[in-house]
Amino acid sequence: MWVEKDSKKNIYWPSSEMKKKAHVSDEKIYDESLKDPVKFWSNHAKKSLNWFKSWEKDYEEDFPDFKWFSGGKINASFNCLDRHVENNGNKPAIIWEPEPVEEKEQILTYNDLLQETKKFANVLKKLGVKKGDTVGIYLPMTPHVQIAMLACARIGAIHSVVFSAFSSEALKTRLIDAESKILITANGYWRRGKKINLKKSADAALPDTKVQKVVVVKRLEEDLGMKSGRDFYWDELMEKVSDDCSCEEMESNEKLFLLYTSGTTGKPKGVVHDTGGYLIQSFLTTKWNFDLHSDDVFWCTADIGWITGHTYSCYGPLSNGLTMVIYEGSPDFPEPDRFWKIIEKFKVSAFYTAPTAIRMFARLGKQFLEKHDLSSLKILGTVGEPIDLDSWNWFFEVVGKKRCPIIDTWWQTETGANVINALPGIGPFIPTVAGRPFPGIVADIFDDSGKTVKNEKTGDLVLKSPFPPGLLRGVYKNPEKFKDTYWSDYPDVYYSSDGAKFVFNKNIRVTGRIDDVMKVAGHLLSTAEMENAINSCAGVSECAVIPKPDKIKGFVPVAFVILKKNFKKSEEFADTIVQSVRKTIGPIAKPYKIIFVDELPKTRSGKIVRRMIRNIVSGEPIGDSSTLENPNSVNFLKKVIERELK
Numbered sequence: 111m112w113v114e115k116d117s118k119k120n121i122y123w124p125s126s127e128m129k130k131k132a133h134v135s136d137e138k139i140y141d142e143s144l145k146d147p148v149k150f151w152s153n154h155a156k157k158s159l160n161w162f163k164s165w166e167k168d169y170e171e172d173f174p175d176f177k178w179f180s181g182g183k184i185n186a187s188f189n190c191l192d193r194h195v196e197n198n199g200n201k202p203a204i205i206w207e208p209e210p211v212e213e214k215e216q217i218l219t220y221n222d223l224l225q226e227t228k229k230f231a232n233v234l235k236k237l238g239v240k241k242g243d244t245v246g247i248y249l250p251m252t253p254h255v256q257i258a259m260l261a262c263a264r265i266g267a268i269h270s271v272v273f274s275a276f277s278s279e280a281l282k283t284r285l286i287d288a289e290s291k292i293l294i295t296a297n298g299y300w301r302r303g304k305k306i307n308l309k310k311s312a313d314a315a316l317p318d319t320k321v322q323k324v325v326v327v328k329r330l331e332e333d334l335g336m337k338s339g340r341d342f343y344w345d346e347l348m349e350k351v352s353d354d355c356s357c358e359e360m361e362s363n364e365k366l367f368l369l370y371t372s373g374t375t376g377k378p379k380g381v382v383h384d385t386g387g388y389l390i391q392s393f394l395t396t397k398w399n400f401d402l403h404s405d406d407v408f409w410c411t412a413d414i415g416w417i418t419g420h421t422y423s424c425y426g427p428l429s430n431g432l433t434m435v436i437y438e439g440s441p442d443f444p445e446p447d448r449f450w451k452i453i454e455k456f457k458v459s460a461f462y463t464a465p466t467a468i469r470m471f472a473r474l475g476k477q478f479l480e481k482h483d484l485s486s487l488k489i490l491g492t493v494g495e496p497i498d499l500d501s502w503n504w505f506f507e508v509v510g511k512k513r514c515p516i517i518d519t520w521w522q523t524e525t526g527a528n529v530i531n532a533l534p535g536i537g538p539f540i541p542t543v544a545g546r547p548f549p550g551i552v553a554d555i556f557d558d559s560g561k562t563v564k565n566e567k568t569g570d571l572v573l574k575s576p577f578p579p580g581l582l583r584g585v586y587k588n589p590e591k592f593k594d595t596y597w598s599d600y601p602d603v604y605y606s607s608d609g610a611k612f613v614f615n616k617n618i619r620v621t622g623r624i625d626d627v628m629k630v631a632g633h634l635l636s637t638a639e640m641e642n643a644i645n646s647c648a649g650v651s652e653c654a655v656i657p658k659p660d661k662i663k664g665f666v667p668v669a670f671v672i673l674k675k676n677f678k679k680s681e682e683f684a685d686t687i688v689q690s691v692r693k694t695i696g697p698i699a700k701p702y703k704i705i706f707v708d709e710l711p712k713t714r715s716g717k718i719v720r721r722m723i724r725n726i727v728s729g730e731p732i733g734d735s736s737t738l739e740n741p742n743s744v745n746f747l748k749k750v751i752e753r754e755l756k
C-alpha cells in the first residue's frame with residue numbers, strides 16, 4: 111500500500127512504505143525552498159544537470175523578462191543521453207508499442223538512442239540546419255520523434271513540433287510563423303486499425319511556407335508520394351552519415367523549442383522555452399512527482415504534439431535516465447483494454463494520463479481492467495483539466511485499487527513543466543484538488559484588486575517572482591503579445607488565465623479557464639480560431655463558439671451561427687461549417703453542433719456577449735441582461751438551446 115486514508119476526512123496520506131521510498135517526504139521542503147527559491151533551483155541545477163560551463167548569475171529579472179543561470183553552458187541532448195551512457199548504456203530508454211498488435215514492441219537503449227540521435231543530428235546538418243534555425247516536426251508517436259527533437263537540441267536547432275492530428279492548414283500556419291525550412295514527417299501511421307496518410311497533410315501544408323526539405327519516416331509500406339529533390343526518406347539519409355556528433359554548447363537561456371498553443375485570438379502563439387531552466391524543472395518534477403527510481407517504468411500517455419508529451423515523454427524521463435513507454439495508437443484499439451494490457455506487459459510503475467481518458471475508461475467499464483495485473487503501479491498522475499470527483503474515485507479505486515496516490519498536476523504549455531501538485535511522499539491527496547505549488551515555486555490566487563483571496567473564494571491563479579525556471583521566455587516574434595497575455599492583468603506577476611481557490615489549508619483547487627479557450631478531451635483549443643474558420647464560410651455573417659459541458663470530453667464546442675441574408679439554414683450548410691473547422695484546425699475541433707440563430711445577445715457597441723451564451727449553455731445564472739442592445743434575444747436563445755442541446 112502506498113497510501114492511507116485519513117481517519118476523519120475524505121483525504122489520503124502517503125503510507126510509511128511510500129514515505130520511506132520517496133525522494134522527498136518531509137513537509138519542510140516547502141518552507142525551506144521558499145526562503146530562497148533561487149538557491150533551491152540553483153542547487154538542484156548544479157547537482158542534477160551536467161553543465162559545460164557553470165553560470166555567472168543564478169537569476170536576473172527585468173520584468174517581465176527573466177533569466178536563469180546566465181552564462182551557463184549546457185546541452186539538453188547531452189543531459190538526456192550522453193551522460194547516461196557510460197553506466198547505463200544498455201538500459202532501455204524508450205519502449206515503443208506500435209498500434210498493430212501483430213507488430214512487436216521496439217526497445218531503444220540509451221546507447222541506441224544516443225547513436226540514432228547523433229546520426230540524425232548529422233542528417234540535419236547535411237540538410238543545412240544550423241544553430242538557431244527552427245525545424246518543423248509533424249510526426250506520430252514513434253521513437254523518431256524523440257530522436258528528431260534530441261537531434262535538434264544537440265546542434266542548437268529549435269524544434270517546433272506540431273500535433274500529428276492537426277490539419278494541414280494548422281500545420282501551415284505554424285510552419286510559416288516559425289519560419290521552418292525543414293519539416294520532419296512520416297508517410298503515415300496507424301490509428302484505430304486504419305492507416306492515416308500523414309504525408310498527404312504535410313504536402314498540402316507546404317505551399318507558401320519556407321520549407322525546402324522534407325524528411326519522411328517510412329512508417330507505412332506504401333510510397334505515398336515523394337517529391338524528388340525535396341523529400342528524402344529518413345532511413346536512406348541515416349545510412350549516409352557518421353554516428354559521431356558533438357553537442358553544441360548552449361547558453362542556458364538560448365531557445366530549446368517552440369510549441370504553439372491556442373490563445374484568445376484566432377492565431378496560435380509560439381511559446382518559447384529556453385534550455386537550462388526548462389530542463390531543471392522538467393527533471394525535478396519528473397523525479398519527485400512520480401517518485402521515479404532507476405528501476406521504475408514510466409508511462410505518460412500524452413501525444414508528443416502537446417507540452418505534456420515534450421516534458422514527460424521526452425526531456426523529463428530521459429534527463430533522469432529512466433525507462434519510459436510510448437504508444438503509437440488509440441487507447442481502445444483493438445479492445446478497450448489496450449492501456450491496461452500495456453501497463454501489465456511492461457510493468458509500468460507510474461502512469462500519467464488525462465481526465466478525459468479516465469472518463470472514457472470509466473464509461474467502458476471495469477471488466478476491461480479486471481483481467482489484467484496492474485500491481486506494478488505505484489503512482490497515478492493526471493493532467494490537462496480539472497478532474498471531477500467520480501473520475502478521481504474511479505481512477506483511485508478501479509485502476510489504483512486504493513493503493514496508489516493520485517498526483518493531480520496543474521500546469522500549462524507556458525509553464526513548461528508541473529507547477530501545482532501534491533508530492534507522493536508528503537501528500538495529502540485530496541480528490542479534485544491539485545495540491546500545493548511545487549517546492550521553489552511561488553503561486554498565489556488573486557481577487558480583482560490583486561490581493562490574496564480568502565479560503566474557498568475563487569480568484570485568478572498567478573505565479574510570482576522568482577518565476578519558475580521552466581516558465582516561457584516569450585511568444586515567438588511577438589513581445590507585445592507576451593506582455594499583454596501574461597503580464598498585464600496584475601503588476602509584477604504571471605497571470606495564468608485559470609480560476610482557482612485555496613482549500614484545506616493552502617492546497618489549491620483549479621476550477622478551469624477564465625479566458626476564451628476551451629479544453630476538448632484535454633486539448634486546448636481557441637474559440638476565436640474556430641470562429642475564424644466558421645466566418646470564412648461564404649454566407650456566414652457572425653458566429654460564437656461556446657464550450658458545452660460534456661461527460662467524457664470535458665467540453666465540446668457548439669457554434670451559434672447567424673447567416674447573411676439570402677442564405678438558407680440547412681443541414682448541408684451546417685456540414686460545410688463543420689468541415690471548415692476540421693480542415694482549418696483538425697478533427698479534434700469539430701463542432702458538436704451548429705445552431706443557426708437570427709440574433710445573439712450583444713452589447714450596445716455590437717459585441718457578442720459570449721459569457722451570457724456560455725451561462726445559458728451550462729445552465730448557470732445568466733446575469734443582468736438589461737444593458738444589452740437586444741435583451742429579448744436572451745429568452746429566444748434559451749428556448750433554442752433548450753430545444754437543440756437538451
Ligand code: WTA
Pocket residue numbers: 371416417418492493494495496497518519520521522523524544606607608620621622623629632633634
Ligand atoms: C488546464 C497542459 C485543472 C488549465 C499541461 C491550464 C488543468 C490548461 C490541470 C493548460 C489540472 C492543466 N487541473 N486544470 N491538473 N492541468 N489544466 O497548455 O486550464 O495544454 O491552463 O497544458 O489546462 O493546457 P495546456
